Amino acid sequence: MERNFIGFPPNxxxxxxxxxxxxxxxxxxxxxxxxxxxxxxxxxxxLPKQWTEYPKAIFxxxxxxxxxxxxxxxxxxxxELRNCYGSQLLTFTFDLLTLPSALDKIxxxxxxxxxxxxxxxxxxxxxxxxxSRTDFRFVENVGPYEHWQATTCFLRPHQIRLHAHECGLGxxxxxxxxxxxxxxxxxxxxxxxxxxxxxxxxxxxHLSCLGINSSQKIESPLPKKFQSxxxxxxx
Numbered sequence: 001m002e003r004n005f006i007g008f009p010p011n012x013x014x015x016x017x018x019x020x021x022x023x024x025x026x027x028x029x030x031x032x033x034x035x036x037x038x039x040x041x042x043x044x045x046x047l048p049k050q051w052t053e054y055p056k057a058i059f060x061x062x063x064x065x066x067x068x069x070x071x072x073x074x075x076x077x078x079x080e081l082r083n084c085y086g087s088q089l090l091t092f093t094f095d096l097l098t099l100p101s102a103l104d105k106i107x108x109x110x111x112x113x114x115x116x117x118x119x120x121x122x123x124x125x126x127x128x129x130x131x132s133r134t135d136f137r138f139v140e141n142v143g144p145y146e147h148w149q150a151t152t153c154f155l156r157p158h159q160i161r162l163h164a165h166e167c168g169l170g171x172x173x174x175x176x177x178x179x180x181x182x183x184x185x186x187x188x189x190x191x192x193x194x195x196x197x198x199x200x201x202x203x204x205x206h207l208s209c210l211g212i213n214s215s216q217k218i219e220s221p222l223p224k225k226f227q228s229x230x231x232x233x234x235x
Contacts (some may be wrong), residue, residue, distance in 0.1 A: 004021065004022050004225060005019045005020060005021050005022060006019070006020045006022060006032065006047070006048065006051060007019055007020075007048075008020065008043075008046055012042065012046040012067040012211055013035075013038050013039075013042045013043055013046055014035075014038060014080075018035065018038075018045070020032050020035065021033040022032070023219075023220055024070060024218055025051075026073075027073065028072065028073055028074060028076070028077035028081075029058075029071060029072050029073055029077055029081060030051060030052060030070075030071045030073060030082075031056075031068055031070055031071075031210070031218045031225075032062055032068075032069050032071065033066070033067065033068065033069075033220050034065075034066055034067060034068070034069040034207075035066055035223075036064055036065065036066040036202060036203065036223075036225070037063060037064055037201070038063060039063040040057060040060055040061045040063070040069050040199055041057075041060070043069065043071075044056070044057050044071065049069065050191050052071065052073040053075060054072075054074055054075065054078075055071050055072070055073070056071065056072045056078040056106075057069075057070070057071060057072075058070040058071070058072055058078070058081045058082055058085055058090075059085055059090070059155055059202055060157070061155075061207060062157060062158060062161075064203045064205070065094075065160075065203070065205045065206070065207060066205075066206045066207070066226075067094070067206045067207025067208060067210075068207045068209075068210045068218055068219075068220045069207075069211065070183055081212075082183075084213055085154070087228070088153035088154050089090070089153075089212070089213045089214070090153065090154075090210060090211065090212055090213075091151065091152075091153055091209075091210070091211035092151065092152050092153070092155055092207060092209075093149055093150070093151045093207070093208060093209035093210075093211075093212060094149065094150045094151075094160055094205055094206060094207050095132065095139070095147065095148075095204075095205075095206045095208045095222060095226070096147075096148050096149075096150060096160065096164065096169075096171055096204055096205045096206070097142060097145060097146070097147055097148075097171070097172045097204040097226070097229060097233065098145065098146045098147075098148055098164070098169045098170055098171050098172060098195055098228065099145060099169075099170035099171075099172060100144050100145060100146060101146060101170070102167060103138075103167070103168055103169065105137065105138040106135070106136070106137050106138070107135070107136040107169075108133065108134070108135050108136070109133070109134050109136070109163040109164075109166055110131075110132065110133040110134075110166050111124045111129070111132070111162075111163065111166055112124065112125060112126055112129025112130055112131055112132060113125075113129050113130055113132045113156040113157075113158075113159055113162060113163075114127075114128040114129035114130065115157075117129050121158065121176060121177070122156065122157055122158040122159070122162050123162075124162070124166060128166065130156060132152070132154065132156045132163070133152060133153070133154075134150050134151070134152045134159060134160060134164075135150070135151045135152070136148055136149070136151075136163075136164070136167060136169065137149045137150075137151070138143060138149050142233045143233045143234040143235065144233075144235055145172065145233045147206075147230070148169060150163070150164065158176070158177075160205055161174055161176060161177055161205070162177055165177040165178050170227070171203065171204070172203075172233075173199075173202055173203040173204060174203065174221065184200055193198050197227060198225060199225075199228075199232065202225050202229065204225075204226050204229055205219065206220070206222060206223060206226055208220050208221070208222065
């Protein structure tokens with residue numbers, strides 16, 4: 001039986017040993033389900049050689065974000081997939097949970113994104129920013145809160161977080177670009193150790209679908225923490 005996960009020893013991608021689910025294993029690339037709060041660079045660095053001796057990332061998925069992460073296995077597949085990515089033939093669809101809004105059900109943000117000159121953040125800049133676009137679509141209400149999807153064809157660092165903030169969508173757990181209280185779940189919790197509760201460290205942004213060249217679609221189900229947070233917000 002083919003293994004459906006990759007095991008990472010302690011102190012490689014996390015302090016503890018970690019099993020990462022395989023979504024698709026082909027001769028040319030590997031699609032894995034990246035856990036939240038794990039830098040994608042660490043996965044490339046510590047990927048066991050039995051999976052590929054030439055691991056190359058096609059795109060970078062922000063460390064705090066979970067979901068589909070694509071790893072090319074050969075020089076040829078790296079060139080082909082990166083060409084698809086540069087030609088905007090990859091389509092990224094994220095799920096996210098937000099504070100209540102009074103926005104239209106479909107929103108587009110095409111503000112250019114640039115690196116901050118001295119902080120580890122991104123900014124909107126019409127002078128130095130790079131072209132980017134995110135389409136947001138309302139999915140459903142989650143109690144008084146909201147479930148949205150965000151779609152883009154080229155992924156800049158922190159693009160989903162920044163564009164959501166610029167559109168007026170307050171992602172729960174977001175405190176890098178927004179000033180509203182992030183520990184929104186504290187009023188739902190009945191634990192004295194609130195600071196150690198997983199929900200205070202969890203950002204509900206998940207790359208749930210990746211389309212490749214309009215011919216293939218890779219999907220990742222909503223993770224347990226995402227679903228658990230939805231249940232908390234429905235109370």
